[in-house]
Amino acid sequence: MTMDNIAISRTTKSRLAEVDLSNLKFGRHFSDHMFLADYVDGEWRDFRIEPFGYIPMHPSLMALHYGQSIFEGMKASKNVEGQALFFRPEMHAKRLNRSAERMCMPTFPEEMFLEALHTLIGMDSDWIPPHEGSALYIRPLMYAADEFLGVKPSDNYRLLIFSGPVGPYYSKRIQLWAEPYYIRAAPGGVGAAKTAGNYAAAMLPSKLAKENGYDQVLWLDAIHHKYVQEVGTMNIFFVIGDSIITPPVTEDTILHGITRDSVLHILREETDYKVEERPLSIDEIVEAYRSGELKECFGSGTAAVIGDVERITYGEIDMRLPSRGEESVGVFCKNYLNRLRAGLIEDKFNWIVPVEMPELNPAG
Ligand SMILES: Cc1ncc(COP(=O)(O)O)c(C=O)c1O
Structure with a gap:
């Protein structure tokens, strides 16, 4: 170099x-x-x-x-x-x-x-x-x-x-508003690009959600208004029974999060959970909540690393998720990523790249 x-x-x-x-x-x-x-x-x-x-x-x-x-x-x-x-x-x-x-x-x-x-x-x-x-x-x-x-x-x-x-980024657990009307991205659109307009388009629905006491919008798909996509500046994971589910990034509607990809590797390599990338509807989440199978929800992103979700509201349905403390999968992933960055655990995925210090150039 x-x-x-x-x-x-x-x-x-x-x-x-x-x-x-x-x-x-x-x-x-x-x-x-x-x-x-x-x-x-x-x-x-x-x-x-x-x-x-x-x-x-x-x-x-x-x-x-x-x-x-x-x-x-x-x-x-x-x-x-x-x-x-x-x-x-x-x-x-x-x-x-x-x-x-x-x-x-x-x-x-x-x-x-x-x-x-x-x-x-x-x-x-x-x-x-x-x-x-x-x-x-x-x-x-x-x-x-x-x-x-x-x-x-x-x-x-x-x-x-x-x-x-x-x-x-977040000092508290996160409250999410599952948005039934406004959309973030549609198939064929630019949702998978990290482009300024995506964030501009999300401002109004996010502001409305914040006025009602929520931190972020949980986006649903543009066609059925049913399948969960992502959150503000995070991808989203749900722990249902023994499975951890996140929506696939195969359509061009979801940002290919680098933390998401890292979390998937960590979960597959370091836990016994069944890890699934598949469409997940808000109805399935509500059903899992009602049957007691919805254990946890967390977001992943560079800024927040992992954001633990406390509440998801979908219309009249208000889902409250008690903190799982040390048992939390999100906390496990967050600690793993933080310890990796701190150099406290082996970098088995080769994700860490030391910054090369420039030669000092006195004339510069
Ligand atoms: C819309 C959106 N989704 C997800 C993410 C998470 O991606 P990453 O983990 O690469 O930061 C971000 C942040 O970049 C984002 O802006």
């Missing part, structure tokens, strides 16, 4: 001392540097790292008008020895490119993405909070950069990568 391709301009004044790493609000703090690259004349060029700051933009910037904008959310953390590491970074590179293809945007070479990550996060590794449950959240973002009004794919694009330290 070399930095030859990346022009580096360091900040002259780190802002790190202004941030209390033991008391962090999600998404409010940003570390010192950002990576940028531009797609011009059919190729990515001008790879650079600059002090984090504002990006000037033209009022007709196409991303703002027509929504060609995709992003990723990933984390770097420190193990108990203080070594900085990524979790499955190549999966994020691949998903960014899948989102790009669906949104008619250029892919970004995976090798270059990884090099940019190592260089950027290596430079800002002091921003990785050492506390358990905290991490450096990394946000790669690609958007249409043409200055033009008219509906067509942009010719120019920009890739940005920036990061910020975050604390634990």
Whole structure:
């Protein structure tokens, strides 16, 4: 790995001392540097790292008008020895490119993405909070950069990568509203792409759910309004009897969560549960609740890692799930992932990638 391709301009004044790493609000703090690259004349060029700051933009910037904008959310953390590491970074590179293809945007070479990550996060590794449950959240973002009004794919694009330290996402158990009317994604649509509009479309139903005391919407499918899909920024798992069930990502309606994939591996490898990826209807969940077979529900996602669900409301039906404490499958997965990141258990799946520290370049 070399930095030859990346022009580096360091900040002259780190802002790190202004941030209390033991008391962090999600998404409010940003570390010192950002990576940028531009797609011009059919190729990515001008790879650079600059002090984090504002990006000037033209009022007709196409991303703002027509929504060609995709992003990723990933984390770097420190193990108990203080070594900085990524979790499955190549999966994020691949998903960014899948989102790009669906949104008619250029892919970004995976090798270059990884090099940019190592260089950027290596430079800002002091921003990785050492506390358990905290991490450096990394946000790669690609958007249409043409200055033009008219509906067509942009010719120019920009890739940005920036990061910020975050604390634990949910401090409490989660209340879900199973949404009978509004939908997040339909077959043939863009639900499997991590694109800005998916989140915009979810704002109103999420706001209505929050006004009624819920934390998140549990999305149902667009055709039958019956099959569970996912939650806000998490995939969803149900423990029913001796089975753990999560909806399949075979249709293009559900984000292919990297935590979801990790949880599936952990469950299959480390527990005796029957693990199923299959369509699961809200009626089956209600029936399992009534018969006492619904033991647990939890969400999985980079930000929250695992979110334990306390309540699911579907119309008049209010399902309350008592905490399973140490018996919880979600807690088991969360502890497994946290201990893996801390370096306390063997990385048998090869998910941990140490951050390569950049050579110091005094001239930079
Ligand atoms: C809509 C949606 N579903 C699921 C997830 C979970 O995916 P991951 O585990 O890769 O963070 C996210 C977060 O990225 C998301 O935004």
